[in-house]
Amino acid sequence: MDLTPRTSPDNAPLAPRKRNRKWKYVAMLIVVASAGGIIVTQFLTSAIDFYCNVDEIGVRDGCEANRRLRVQGVVAKDSLKSASGRTSFVMEFNNHSVDVMYEGDPGGIFQECIPVVAHGRLVGDVFEANRIEVKHSNQYEAENPDRIAESKATPCTQLAG
Amino acid sequence: MTTATVNSKGVGTPTTRIYGALAIVALGWVLLGGLFFTPEDVVQGDAVRIMYVHVPTAWVAYLAFIVTGIASACWLIGKKHSLGFDRVAGASAEVGVVFMAMTLLSGSLWGRITWGTYWVWDPRLTTTAFLFVTYVGYLAVRGLGGSPEQRARRSSVIALLAVLEIPLVHFSVVLWRSLHQQASVLSPDGDIKMDGLMLFTLLFGVFGFSVLFAWLVSHRQRIMAMQDALQTNALDAAVSERLREAQV
Structure with missing residues (x-):
């Protein structure tokens, strides 16, 4: 067939x-x-680009100060300054800190006391970033005026998660 | 079975109608609760509302791919090799891909608002994109033709391999340093750090999207059964016609 x-x-x-x-x-x-x-x-x-915490710069393998890095830390309270289109702040982690300089506005929910990841190089004592990403913690809390006033009076405790 | 019969009867059953009604009610609450009743987050503000779609669609996409894996295993292991399992696997993967696309899209929007960028090649984002692409590939393999049995055999093997990616996606934020936050509800320490109404709406979203998933898969696998029946009937009709011709 x-x-x-x-x-x-x-x-x-x-x-x-x-x-x-x-x-x-x-x-x-x-x-x-x-x-x-x-x-x-x-x-x-x-x-x-190695992903390093602030306290690991120049200490941990892959986090050498002379190479391009991704550095993770928290924007220190009262350190944020913006002038002439540049943003500068101090990034902290485990009682270590580094000055960060960024050309432009980081965007997102960037603010003091928030964890960030900065991409760039250490030039002298300043970390010159060309990209900043804002991390947010896995905590979700309702906005509460009393709590905000309380957190403003204390160092970074709430936002850093 | 004819197309007219399919159209007049549809693929609904009392159970699927219950699924549909539950999905409408639950997702209605998620819409209202997510947009109006839940509070703003202290850090993210209104951007947190994206979570009520992003997290449930991600979880239900995982669920869909796990169902695909289980149904595929049942097809492979079962003595009868029932094609019903294969159709459930295929339908579940299709719905999972749609939900995963919603997860990626909503996550990208959420990232733009909070992180300041739509996309980063971060472990969680990368593994999720890879999972999505894997299941699009799985669907492409299903469409390559052949008999329903051939389709079931090759796609079930792929499904069993692809499902192994899910633990990698889920634990990527634990295994590697990641921009993506760690799990809030299924966190390793078991401590849920979320406002009560936010958590309630989130879990309701998971329920709503899960019921929607069940509703979509029920309908889709029935449509697939009808398509398979049409294909088989068409082949039977062709063979019968040739037999008649041979007798003339």
Whole structure:
């Protein structure tokens, strides 16, 4: 019995849509494989900058002061200054601190007493950042006027999480 | 089975209607509670409201991919190799991909407001994007053609491998230093650091999106069953036609 696919009078296959659909999924797989490759490459490239806490600069392997770093710490209370489009502040972690200079406004919910990650280099005693990302803790609290007044009177305790 | 029959009967059942009604009620509360009744966060302000979509969709996407893994294992292990398991796996993965896309989108918006950037190649974000891409690939493999049995066999193997990514995504914030915050509800120390009404709305969101997931998967796997039946019937009809021709 002949079970070859049927063809129309002009000899064109009767179900070209099904074949097209298959190619659509093959194309989708190629896009997915490419996307996966890009994701892994980008992640590994970004990992070249070591992720160090303030107290690890110049101490921990990979956190040498002469290389580009990602430094994590908390913006010290009463240290934030903005002038001529530059933002400067002191970043603290484990009783160590470093002065940070950033060209521009960090954006996000950047403020004093909040954890941040600064990308850049240590130039002299100042960490010159070209990118700042704001971390927020896993604590979620309702805004309470009494608590805000209380936290303003004490060092960074609430926001740093 | 004809298309007309499918259209006139639909794929709803009393159970799916209950799921639908519960999802509407729960997500209605999440919408109202999330936008109006819950307080602003002391640090993030109104941006915290994105959490009521971001966290539940992430959890339900995990759930969806776990269901896909379990259903795939049932198909592989089961003696009858029931295609019902494969259809549940496929439907669950489709819904999971949609929820994961919502997670990535809402997280990106949340990141722009709080971190100051839409995206960073951070361990949590990267592993989540990779998980999303893996399941888009899984769906592409399902669409490659062949018989329902062939589709079930190859996709179930991929599903069982892909589900192993979920612990890596969840614990990425513990394993590596990350910009993404650690878990608030499922935190390693078990201490939930969240305002009561925020937590209630968040958990209600998890419930609402879970019921929505169940509702969508119930309908989708029935539609898949109908598509498989149509394909099988079409093949049977073609064979019968050839047999008739041969007899003439």
